[in-house]
Amino acid sequence: MSTVTVRPEVMATKPYAPGLTIEEIKEKYGLDTVIKLASNENPLGTSPIVQKTVAKHAANIFRYPQNGNPRLNKAISEKIGVDEKCIISGNGSDEIIDLIIRVKAQPGRDEVITYESCFSMYSLMSRLCGIKFKQLQRNENFKQPVLEIARAATENTAAVFITSPDNPTGLAVSVDEIRQAAEIMPSETIFVVDEAYIDFASPAEKYNMIPLLREFPNLVLTRTFSKAYGLAGLRVGYGIMHEDLADYITRARAPFTVNLIAEEAAIAALNDDIFYNETLKVVKEGKQQITDGLEKLGCKVLPSQSNFVMFTPPCSAQKLFEELLKKGVIVRYLKSFGYSDYIRVNMGTARENDVFLKQAAEIING
Numbered sequence: 001m002s003t004v005t006v007r008p009e010v011m012a013t014k015p016y017a018p019g020l021t022i023e024e025i026k027e028k029y030g031l032d033t034v035i036k037l038a039s040n041e042n043p044l045g046t047s048p049i050v051q052k053t054v055a056k057h058a059a060n061i062f063r064y065p066q067n068g069n070p071r072l073n074k075a076i077s078e079k080i081g082v083d084e085k086c087i088i089s090g091n092g093s094d095e096i097i098d099l100i101i102r103v104k105a106q107p108g109r110d111e112v113i114t115y116e117s118c119f120s121m122y123s124l125m126s127r128l129c130g131i132k133f134k135q136l137q138r139n140e141n142f143k144q145p146v147l148e149i150a151r152a153a154t155e156n157t158a159a160v161f162i163t164s165p166d167n168p169t170g171l172a173v174s175v176d177e178i179r180q181a182a183e184i185m186p187s188e189t190i191f192v193v194d195e196a197y198i199d200f201a202s203p204a205e206k207y208n209m210i211p212l213l214r215e216f217p218n219l220v221l222t223r224t225f226s227k228a229y230g231l232a233g234l235r236v237g238y239g240i241m242h243e244d245l246a247d248y249i250t251r252a253r254a255p256f257t258v259n260l261i262a263e264e265a266a267i268a269a270l271n272d273d274i275f276y277n278e279t280l281k282v283v284k285e286g287k288q289q290i291t292d293g294l295e296k297l298g299c300k301v302l303p304s305q306s307n308f309v310m311f312t313p314p315c316s317a318q319k320l321f322e323e324l325l326k327k328g329v330i331v332r333y334l335k336s337f338g339y340s341d342y343i344r345v346n347m348g349t350a351r352e353n354d355v356f357l358k359q360a361a362e363i364i365n366g
Contacts, residue, residue, distance in 0.1 A: 009130050016120065020330055031328045035355055038332040040167070040197075040308050040346045042230035043282050047275035050231070053268035054261055065260040068250060072258065075267045076238055080210060085243040088250065089266075091257040093196060093222040093237030097161075098125045099249045100220060100239070104190050105131045105158035113152055114161040115145050117168070117337040119194065122161045131158065142169045142302065150181035159190040164207065165197040168337055168344045170304025172201045178209055182216040190245070192220045196237075197306040199228035199276075200283055207305065210240065217242040227307060228279050229269040234262040283307045286347030293357035297364050308346035310334070315364055317343050323363045329356050 022034045069089040077084035090096045098121075101112060107130035114122050116135045126133040136145050136152060149160050162181075164173040173193075182191055193209050201207040209221055220241040226232035236258055239249075258266075269276075291301050291309055298314035313320050321333035321343055332344040345356065 007130075009127055013124065013127060016124065017336065020325070022330070025325055025328065025330055029326055029328070034328040034330065035348060035352045036330045037345045037348050037352065037356055038330045039232070040227060040306070041232050042227065042279055043286060043307075043346075043348045043352070044230065044275065044279055046230040047269055047272045049272045049275065050229075050265045050268045053264050057261060057264045061260060063260060064256055065258060065263055067255045069258045069263050072236075072263045072266055073238075075270050079270050080240070082210060082213070082240055083243065086213070086240055086246055088239045088241070088246050088253075089258050089263075090237050090239065090253075091262075092226065092235040093194065093224045093239070094121050094125075094235075095253075095257055096222050096237060096239035096249075097121055097192070097194070099253055100159055100190055100192060101125050101129050101131060103245075103248055103252050105129060107131060110156050110158035112159050112161070113149050113157055115149065117339065118161070119163055119167060142166075142171060144171065144173055146173055146177050146181045147184075150185040153185050153189045155186055155188065157186065157189045159192055160185070161192045161194060163194040163196070164209075165201050165304070165306040167197070167306070168308075168310050168332070168334055168339070168342075169302055170197075170306040170308060170310060171302070172207045172305035174206050175209060175212060178219075179212060179215070182212065182219060185218070187218055189218060190220055191216065191218050192222060194222050196222070196224045197227060198223065199280065200307050201305040202284075213240065213242070217244075220245070225266050225269060228276060229266070230275075230279070231262070231265055231269060234259075234265055236262040236266045282349065283347045286350065286353050289350065289353050290345060290347065290357065293353075294360070297357075297361055299364075308344050310339075310342055310344045312341045313343065313360075313364060315366075317341050320360065320363055324356075324359055327359045327362075329359050331356070 022036050025034045072089045073084045073087045076087050111132040112126040113134045139145050222239050224237035294301050294311050299311045301311040334342040
């Protein structure tokens with residue numbers, strides 16, 4: 001028996017459970033072809049320009065990247081119109097979330113507040129830091145309880161997290177709603193809006209929170225290159241925040257967390273408007289294709305501002321999920337989110353979407 005002891009928060013923590021991989025399903029069911037529509041990845045893959053950039057810089061991987069990734073921060077700054085002193089690049093937006101909690105929250109005193117059935121990293125990172133974690137109920141029709149969270153925040157609330165567009169529902173919170181919440185929230189509470197899917201929200205001016213940064217110094221936005229830019233495998237994201245908070249986080253973080261290849265790829269991705277715009281087009285058209293197809297099959301589909309939709313089928317969601325796996329189509333069964341009657345499916349290519357709908361029709365119509 002092991003004599004190693006660790007902190008109780010670690011012992012009580014369950015490892016993150018990622019979605020099923022294509023390789024796992026191929027091996028389990030003896031399939032040659034599998035379509036994955038479960039992890040909200042880019043339907044077009046990765047930009048050809050980014051792929052060339054990665055190959056070009058592969059020979060330099062024995063070098064350390066420049067600490068803090070100032071070139072990437074500058075490229076992001078120029079793209080979104082925010083001072084580069086207000087930007088922190090990270091090993092995915094997960095690192096930014098972790099840093100915010102570790103820099104701000106004091107164990108045994110502070111708390112983090114969000115809502116039920118949201119991104120699991122908020123809970124995982126809070127609990128590992130020994131911070132009390134509180135989740136409020138969602139409002140009717142799965143709506144994020146933004147004002148309720150703002151009212152629940154106290155002087156001991158280190159941070160609150162709102163995801164917009166939300167995962168797994170796809171629902172987005174407007175700029176006006178965030179402004180109302182920020183006005184009543186304690187000024188010392190860090191107000192984080194996780195914008196991992198913001199590229200897909202339309203109209204942009206209704207959902208893009210960047211203009212609010214000038215009004216509320218405690219507001220933080222987190223974003224990722226994993227979705228619209230197709231860099232999920234390279235793990236690169238960033239946070240946008242007041243320069244004072246960015247300075248504190250810079251002091252606390254480990255060096256070189258964004259690797260050299262990821263930095264070069266992200267810079268190249270920011271400059272490839274053709275791939276980015278085509279991604280948005282394919283997602284928009286695919287969302288309509290899947291929504292229309294599912295509704296014709298008798299499914300109830302939630303409106304979505306993201307690159308996926310959440311729906312409930314007219315049959316057992318678990319059965320539909322399992323039967324789709326046998327046919328080589330991976331979607332996300334939402335039982336782990338607490339929604340055992342729902343499935344989430346992200347947009348693929350037009351062909352992949354068509355295969356999904358045909359296979360779903362065969363199962364539902366039985």
